[in-house]
Amino acid sequence: MPKKQNTFSSLTALRRRLASRVVHTGWRWMQQAGAVTAQTPGRLRFGAIGHGTRLAFPQGTIFNESWIRLGGHCIIGEQVTLTAGMMPDLDLGAEPMLVLGDGVVIGRGSHVIADARIAIGANTFCGPGVYITSTNHSYDDPHEPVGRQWPRNAPVEIGPGCWLGTGAVILPGARLGRNVVVAAGAVVRGEVPDHAVVAGAPARIVRRWQPETGWQPPLRTPTPVPIPDGMTPEQLRGLAELTEAELAEVASAEVEPAEVEPAAAGTAQTRAGTAQSALAEAEQA
Structure with a gap:
């Protein structure tokens, strides 16, 4: 009897593994086949969709896409809602209602609701769950349910190079300048100047950053050093493997690789030499 139970359990486990593999393989195929691009728009007919732009599958609610224009090399995450107008099948005129510049990234589960014009500048990145809307319900009449009152709307403009953190909300009439950072969960209305957090x-x-004073209040963290052109994967791995003490020694150039403990001399020397080379290239860059 125990032998039969073991055989049955093995067969059950095998079937589960096979089923899991089939499901995951099928899902990956659906993600590839269901993605929307300029070459594979599916049922959607955007006013424009640039080269290299991709809407991940599954898409969220999308309607009146003829009044939506997407620039090139945009990344639209899963379950992102993009709508123009208050409901489907409206004639919204000759001008687009929702315009995304080149290189815009919109994170998973975000919503962009354009009842009035919304323009998002090039290379703006939005985290997951961001909500951008040009319309909002009014509550003027205290006797009528808020959801039944006619909404107010106002255009929204987001400048190029902005960063909108997870769960940020951009309300009607908001105007964000260039390279604005919106913290996670912030609710933005009105005008925000360039280079502000x-x-x-x-x-x-x-x-805020200004040419005369720089960032005020001053930044609390050092500026990240960009990876120089031509750096090899081996050099990056060498830097990643260094301990804080070893990295400080390499950066200060006070300790030669040969002075490392003998037991770890080979590995440490290689890492230190690689790191010194990488740091030298970073300084030259």
Whole structure:
């Protein structure tokens, strides 16, 4: 009897593994086949969709896409809602209602609701769950349910190079300048100047850069060093494997690789030499 039970359990486990493999393989195929691009638009007929732009599968709610224009090399995550107008099958005129510049990234589960014009500048990145809308319900009449009252709308403009953190909300009439950072969960209305960081609900400016003074208040973390052109994977691995003490020694050039403990001399020397080379290239860059 135990032998039969073991055989049955083995067959059950095998079937589960096979079923899991089939499901995951099928899902990957659906993600590839269901993605929307300029070459494979499926049922969607955008006003424009640039080269290299991709809408991940499954898409969220999308309607009146004839009034939506997507620039080149945009990345639209899964379950992202993109709508123009208050409901499907409307004639919205000659001008687009929703325009994304080149290189815009919109994270999974975000919503962009354009009842009035929304323009998002090139290379703006949105985290997951971002909500951008040009319409909002009014509550003027205290006796009528808010959801039944006629909404107000106002255009929204987001400048190029902005970063919108997870769960940020951009309300009607908002105008964000260039390279604005919106903290996670912030609720933005009104105008935000270039090179500002805003946080809170309602959002307020917590940091700003100006040519005369730089960042005020000053940044608390050092500026990241970009990876120089031509750096090899081996050099990057060498840097990643260094301990903090070894990295400090290499950066200060006070300790030669030969001075490392003998037991770890080979590995440490290789890592230190690789790191010194990488740091030298970074400084030259």
